[in-house]
Amino acid sequence: MAKATYKDPSLNHAIKDIFGFDRVNSISNDTCVSCKKEARKFNDPLSRKEYTISGLCQTCQDNVFGI
Numbered sequence: 001m002a003k004a005t006y007k008d009p010s011l012n013h014a015i016k017d018i019f020g021f022d023r024v025n026s027i028s029n030d031t032c033v034s035c036k037k038e039a040r041k042f043n044d045p046l047s048r049k050e051y052t053i054s055g056l057c058q059t060c061q062d063n064v065f066g067i
Contacts, residue, residue: 002027002039005052015055023055032057 004027007015015023019033026033030040033055042048042058050061061067 002030002048002052004028004055019055021055026055027052032060034060 004024007023012023015033021033021036023033027039030038032039035057037057037059039051039055039057042051047058047061050056051058054061054064056064
């Protein structure tokens with residue numbers, strides 16, 4: 001199970017408003033805040049770290065960052 005990085009509560013609320021899903025709960029359940037699928041496989045340590053920040057799985061990270 002991953003652990004979410006700390007964010008100001010107002011930012012967590014904004015993320016929830018955008019995605020409709022709580023970032024901290026999503027990360028602690030190894031799911032993506034965007035697609036709601038399992039988020040356990042990442043291409044590298046940096047992508048795994050990004051997941052703890054954004055809550056985006058590898059596929060959604062690739063889509064957002066244009067990889």
